[in-house]
Amino acid sequence: xxxxxxxxxxxxxxxxxxxxxxxxxxxxxxxxxxxxxxxxxxxxxxxxxxxxxxxxxxxxxxxxxxxxxxxxxxxxxxxxxxxxxxxxxxxxxxxxxxxxxxxxxxxxxxxxxxxxxxxxxxxxxxxxxxxxxxxxxxxxxxxxxxxxxxxxxxxxxxxxxxxxxxxxxxxxxxxxxxxxxxxxxxxxxxxxxxxxxxxxxxxxxxxxxxxxxxxxxxxxxxxxxxxxxxxxxxxxxxxxxxxxxxxxxxxxxxxxxxxxxxxxxxxxxxxxxxxxxxxxxxxxxxxxxxxxxxxxxxxxxxxxxxxxxxxxxxxxxxxxxxxxxxxxxxxxxxxxxxxxxxxxx
Amino acid sequence: xxxxxxxxxxxxxxxxxxxxxxxxxxxxxxxxxxxxxxxxxxxxxxxxxxxxxxxxxxxxxxxxxxxxxxxxxxxxxxxxxxxxxxxxxxxxxxxxxxxxxxxxxxxxxxxxxxxxxxxxxxxxxxxxxxxxxxxxxxxxxxxxxxxxxxxxxxxxxxxxxxxxxxxxxxxxxxxxxxxxxxxxxxxxxxxxxxxxxxxxxxxxxxxxxxxxxxxxxxxxxxxxxxxxxxxxxxxxxxxxxxxxxxxxxxxxxxxxxxxxxxxxxxxxxxxxxxxxxxxxxxxxxxxxxxxxxxxxxxxxxxxxxxxxxxxxxxxxxxxxxxxxxxxxxxxxxxxxxxxxxxxxx
DNA sequence: CTGTTAGCGCGTTCAG
DNA sequence: CTGAACGCGCTAACAG
Numbered sequence: 001x002x003x004x005x006x007x008x009x010x011x012x013x014x015x016x017x018x019x020x021x022x023x024x025x026x027x028x029x030x031x032x033x034x035x036x037x038x039x040x041x042x043x044x045x046x047x048x049x050x051x052x053x054x055x056x057x058x059x060x061x062x063x064x065x066x067x068x069x070x071x072x073x074x075x076x077x078x079x080x081x082x083x084x085x086x087x088x089x090x091x092x093x094x095x096x097x098x099x100x101x102x103x104x105x106x107x108x109x110x111x112x113x114x115x116x117x118x119x120x121x122x123x124x125x126x127x128x129x130x131x132x133x134x135x136x137x138x139x140x141x142x143x144x145x146x147x148x149x150x151x152x153x154x155x156x157x158x159x160x161x162x163x164x165x166x167x168x169x170x171x172x173x174x175x176x177x178x179x180x181x182x183x184x185x186x187x188x189x190x191x192x193x194x195x196x197x198x199x200x201x202x203x204x205x206x207x208x209x210x211x212x213x214x215x216x217x218x219x220x221x222x223x224x225x226x227x228x229x230x231x232x233x234x235x236x237x238x239x240x241x242x243x244x245x246x247x248x249x250x251x252x253x254x255x256x257x258x259x260x261x262x263x264x265x266x267x268x269x270x271x272x273x274x275x276x277x278x279x280x281x282x283x284x285x286x287x288x289x290x291x292x293x294x295x296x297x298x299x300x301x302x303x304x305x306x307x308x309x310x311x312x313x314x315x316x317x318x319x320x321x322x323x324x325x326x327x328x329x330x331x332x333x334x335x336x337x338x339x340x341x342x343x344x345x
Numbered sequence: 346x347x348x349x350x351x352x353x354x355x356x357x358x359x360x361x362x363x364x365x366x367x368x369x370x371x372x373x374x375x376x377x378x379x380x381x382x383x384x385x386x387x388x389x390x391x392x393x394x395x396x397x398x399x400x401x402x403x404x405x406x407x408x409x410x411x412x413x414x415x416x417x418x419x420x421x422x423x424x425x426x427x428x429x430x431x432x433x434x435x436x437x438x439x440x441x442x443x444x445x446x447x448x449x450x451x452x453x454x455x456x457x458x459x460x461x462x463x464x465x466x467x468x469x470x471x472x473x474x475x476x477x478x479x480x481x482x483x484x485x486x487x488x489x490x491x492x493x494x495x496x497x498x499x500x501x502x503x504x505x506x507x508x509x510x511x512x513x514x515x516x517x518x519x520x521x522x523x524x525x526x527x528x529x530x531x532x533x534x535x536x537x538x539x540x541x542x543x544x545x546x547x548x549x550x551x552x553x554x555x556x557x558x559x560x561x562x563x564x565x566x567x568x569x570x571x572x573x574x575x576x577x578x579x580x581x582x583x584x585x586x587x588x589x590x591x592x593x594x595x596x597x598x599x600x601x602x603x604x605x606x607x608x609x610x611x612x613x614x615x616x617x618x619x620x621x622x623x624x625x626x627x628x629x630x631x632x633x634x635x636x637x638x639x640x641x642x643x644x645x646x647x648x649x650x651x652x653x654x655x656x657x658x659x660x661x662x663x664x665x666x667x668x669x670x671x672x673x674x675x676x677x678x679x680x681x682x683x684x685x686x687x688x689x690x
Numbered sequence: 691c692t693g694t695t696a697g698c699g700c701g702t703t704c705a706g
Numbered sequence: 707c708t709g710a711a712c713g714c715g716c717t718a719a720c721a722g
Contacts, residue, residue: 013470013495015699026709031701039707056495061471062407062417063699066714070701072407082437083654085430092427095454104468107452109440123449125358126406150358150401234637263637270640274689292579292608295615296641309428344619360715371693376717384691408715411698415717 014055022051034059065128075105075319076124078117078134082109086259086289086308087135090157093312094133101320103130110137112232118143125152131319133312136161136202153322157315159202165331167318169311173203173288176304176338177210180286181255183302183340185218189253189284193226193244195237195265196257204229207257207288226251237264238271245272245283253284262287266297273298286340294343306338359400367396379404410473420450420664421469423462423479427454431604431634431653432480435502438657439478446665448475455482457577463488470497476664478657481506481547498667502660504547510676512663514656518548518633521649521683522555525631526600528647528685530563532629534598538571538589540582540610541602541633549574552602552633571596582609583616590617590628598629607632611642618643631685639688651683 020027025044032040033048040048051057065072075098079087095105106124110117117137121144124132132154136144144154144164156168184192194211197204208229215222225247228240237260244251245268256262262285269282284300294303314334322329365372370389377385378393385393396402410417420443424432440450451474455462462482466489469477477499481489489499489509501513529537539556542549553574560567570592573585582605589596590613601607607630614627629645639648659679667674 013473013497016701017699027700028709029707032708035701041707044707053492056492058467058470060411060473060699061468062410062473063714064701065407066405066411066699066716067701068714070714082440083430083434085428085433088430088433089428092454095427104453108449109437122403123406125403128358128405128407147398147401152358266638267640270638274640291638293611293615293636293638293641295612295619296638296643298641361717362715372715373693373717374691377692380717386691389691405715408698409717411700411715412717413698415698 013060014057015060016057019048019051019055019057022055023047071130072128073103074127074129075103075316076108076121076127076129076132076134077105078108078110078120078124078132080110080112080135080137082107084259085292089308090135090312093309093314094316095312097313097316097320110135112137114143121149125149131155131323133157133315133319135159153319155315155319155322157311160333161202167322167331168333169315169318170333170335171203171306171311172335172338173206174210174213176288176306176340177207177255177257178214179210179340180288180302180304181211181214182218183342184253184255184284184286185214185220187253187284187300187345189251190220191223191226191249191251191253192220193228193241193251193254193283194257195228195231195240195244195254195261197232198230204257211255211257231264232260234260234264234267237261238268239264241265241268251283253286256285256287259287259289259291262289262303263291266301269299288338290341297344300345301343303341303343304338305341306336311336358405359402360405361402364393364396364400364402367400368392416475417473418448419472419474420448420661421453421466421472421474421477421479422450423453423455423465423469423477425455425457425480425482427452429604430637434653435480435657438654438659439661440657442658442661442665455480457482459488466494470494476500476668478502478660478664480504498664500660500664500667502656505678506547512667512676513678514660514663514681515678516548516651516656516681517683518551519555519558521633521651521685522552522600522602523559524555524685525633525647525649526556526559527563528687529598529600529629529631530559530565532598532645532690534596534629535565536568536571536594536596536598537565538573538586538596538599538628539602540573540576540585540589540599540606542577543575549602556600556602576609577605579605579609579612582606583613584609586610586613596628598631601630601632604632604634604636607634607648608636611646614644633683635686642689645690646688648686648688649683650686651681656681 016027016030020030030048033045037045064070077091077094081087091107098105108120114137135158154166156166160168199205212222231237231240256265273279279298282299286302288304290303290305361372361375365375375393378390382390409415422436422439426432436452443450453465459482480503499511501511505513541552544550557567576582576585601610618624624643627644631647633649635648635650
């Protein structure tokens with residue numbers, strides 16, 4: 001059985017006109033039937049639906065959204081790294097809330113690249129999204145300014161962008177990092193290393209300041225040689241920890257400011273244990289972001305846990321609230337709580 | 346500084362007409378300028394671009410795609426679980442190849458739900474996608490039949506659907522499961538449990554048959570009481586392993602047919618070790634799908650490794666090949682190799 | 691170099 | 707109950 005040729009001319013989708021022709025009615029009757037059928041004789045509806053079936057007709061949403069008063073039903077979601085389960089779960093949170101509002105999400109990956117982000121947002125707008133949820137890749141505000149996105153409802157998630165008056169959902173980065181670091185100090189550690197993002201990233205700056213605060217508050221110095229910033233992936237995070245551990249006076253504990261760094265650190269720790277290093281000579285760890293298999297940690301471990309799904313859902317709620325309110329609402333920032341979860345004392 | 350009102354009437358995006366008016370030219374001149382500007386006086390272009398800037402104008406892609414000959418530039422991607430990093434990475438592979446063809450992806454999550462999948466595909470088509478890549482949620486073919494999607498180029502990934510003549514990219518499920526199980530047998534195990542998907546799922550059926558083959562080939566029986574199927578998430582997978590381990594004659598090794606089951610099993614193993622169980626009394630493990638932190642396994646572990654990114658990229662290549670070929674190409678199936686990676690002997 | 695015309699697929703409005 | 711006309715935003719083809 002050979003695959004049938006595409007019904008429309010030029011390989012396009014069949015149109016309402018073709019359905020009408022086949023059913024022996026006018027396009028209007030098809031439109032009405034598909035809109036619920038009120039005011040169309042049942043027998044005619046039957047004929048129309050048959051034609052729809054036969055042709056594999058689908059309404060052209062793009063054409064529909066062109067009509068005044070009609071909405072595209074799309075929410076644009078731009079995340080930095082699709083391969084990171086954290087953002088996948090985040091997107092899922094957005095999607096579920098969006099679904100309850102009858103909207104679909106269109107998802108784009110920026111790869112932490114500002115240019116791609118700019119492009120993505122422009123394209124989203126070109127596709128008539130009704131709202132935008134974005135995990136900004138950097139602190140640059142250019143492409144998100146009011147003159148670029150117009151009055152399009154937009155929500156920033158996870159990171160804030162200075163100079164932008166947009167609704168924002170962030171985590172209690174400072175508090176979480178503070179409590180995590182504090183936990184290590186209370187466990188008796190004095191030399192506590194730091195693995196994290198560069199300061200130009202919103203969360204990088206906030207989490208480092210929480211780490212800093214906990215140390216200085218306890219009269220401990222921040223040793224620059226114990227601070228490794230900028231590694232974004234598991235592999236380089238492992239290498240960064242290796243540098244710390246191989247130094248003359250290595251840290252006895254590590255505060256890791258995000259998932260990727262924590263995983264990288266644990267992988268490196270695992271490698272060393274298999275290489276014969278005694279686990280008791282390896283650093284204790286506190287990591288921002290929870291992760292799977294934390295239970296298997298061979299060293300003392302705690303995580304700053306929070307729910308990416310909730311982050312996404314909250315961002316979506318903020319967005320729809322703005323979309324539905326007619327009069328201007330001042331930009332709000334929601335800071336979601338985090339909890340210190342001790343996996344292994 | 347208050348957020349500016351949306352320029353267009355009714356909160357819609359500004360149109361080419363408004364830009365034209367503001368620049369004191371006709372819409373056509375704006376269109377030409379935006380298309381590269383050939384045949385427009387530089388000074389006029391200047392005026393146009395200024396108006397574009399001021400109004401925050403973006404071309405309406407939906408309207409553009411309405412025009413004959415124009416394409417939407419969208420590839421629809423439907424995956425089963427966005428929160429699973431495996432599929433996130435898969436989508437990334439698709440996206441990257443799509444980008445080289447100047448296409449963007451529109452991503453939808455089916456949640457293993459056939460109805461949502463049907464809806465999703467219909468909506469995708471309504472939005473004039475040029476091609477479809479789908480990880481089918483079940484073996485039901487209804488909504489993907491030629492009469493439903495017309496001649497729309499489509500590729501199935503990871504799972505095949507019987508009765509559909511579509512391009513497909515799958516893994517060497519049978520071979521992988523065979524080699525994994527065989528590895529356990531060669532390590533001296535005789536009672537090897539199975540954790541995996543139900544047989545109605547394509548991969549579930551294939552991977553179980555690889556497991557089965559390895560056992561029978563070596564003269565070992567498949568013990569139904571050692572087979573746990575149907576658990577889809579980490580938690581229930583852990584519970585399934587617990588059932589096996591708490592039985593009268595527990596297995597000494599486990600073959601786990603997917604990521605979720607492997608993670609769940611390792612979590613359960615971790616729990617038991619922390620509860621005081623001697624690791625040597627816990628089962629060795631071979632899991633289909635690689636995963637992060639495999640290095641930390643406290644029990645002997647091997648994984649059937651493969652690259653979801655590659656799976657996505659291959660699916661996309663298959664899709665574009667079909668999209669670009671004018672004459673009908675018979676449906677092809679590509680089976681990607683997998684490798685046995687021994688993490689801990 | 692620039693503007694006018696026409697039509698892509700659809701649905702609201704108004705006529706039959 | 708059904709159809710014809712119109713226009714949503716955009717651009718190819720054709721004037722000027």
